[in-house]
Amino acid sequence: MLGLSTTLVSQLLQQARQQTGKALLTKGYFYDQGLKPSHKAEIIALYEQGYDELAVAQRSNHTPDSVGHYLRDYERVKVLLQRGWRPDEMPRVTNLRLSVIKAYAELAYQYHPELIPKPKAKG
Numbered sequence: 001m002l003g004l005s006t007t008l009v010s011q012l013l014q015q016a017r018q019q020t021g022k023a024l025l026t027k028g029y030f031y032d033q034g035l036k037p038s039h040k041a042e043i044i045a046l047y048e049q050g051y052d053e054l055a056v057a058q059r060s061n062h063t064p065d066s067v068g069h070y071l072r073d074y075e076r077v078k079v080l081l082q083r084g085w086r087p088d089e090m091p092r093v094t095n096l097r098l099s100v101i102k103a104y105a106e107l108a109y110q111y112h113p114e115l116i117p118k119p120k121a122k123g
Contacts (some may be wrong), residue, residue, distance in 0.1 A: 039060070039062070040070050040074075040103070040104075040107075041103075041107060042060050043056055043060050043062065043067055043070050043071070044070070044071075044074055044104075044107045044111070046059055046060060047071055047074070048111045053067050053068050053071060056071075073094070073096060073100070073104060074104050074107065074108070076094050076096075077090065077094065077096070077101055077104040077105055077108060078104070078108045078112070078115070080093070080094070081105060081108055081115045082115060084117075086117070087101045087102050087105045
């Protein structure tokens with residue numbers, strides 16, 4: 001990358017992440033994130049703040065189609081949580097991977113704590 005050392009590139013990336021407050025999706029950073037929906041989390045956060053799909057797309061630098069896709073998946077998981085479904089019961093009806101469902105569920109729990117399952121009473 002323009003003859004810069006890997007250490008300097010790493011420092012510049014870290015500085016840019018801190019200044020922008022956004023994840024810069026470099027190859028290593030992407031693999032570190034795994035299946036966590038970091039960009040989805042940003043989209044859901046904007047949505048939960050009351051922004052409509054178009055505003056979310058503009059603010060997150062995503063296409064309206066992808067934002068709509070993420071929000072529909074999130075809403076499907078949220079509705080199933082409201083109906084008492086466990087995340088491990090959802091893959092067949094949502095056609096989503098369990099890891100994605102769990103990530104959406106965690107976001108739903110963050111914004112809607114009432115959806116967190118209550119521990120069952122023993123005895």
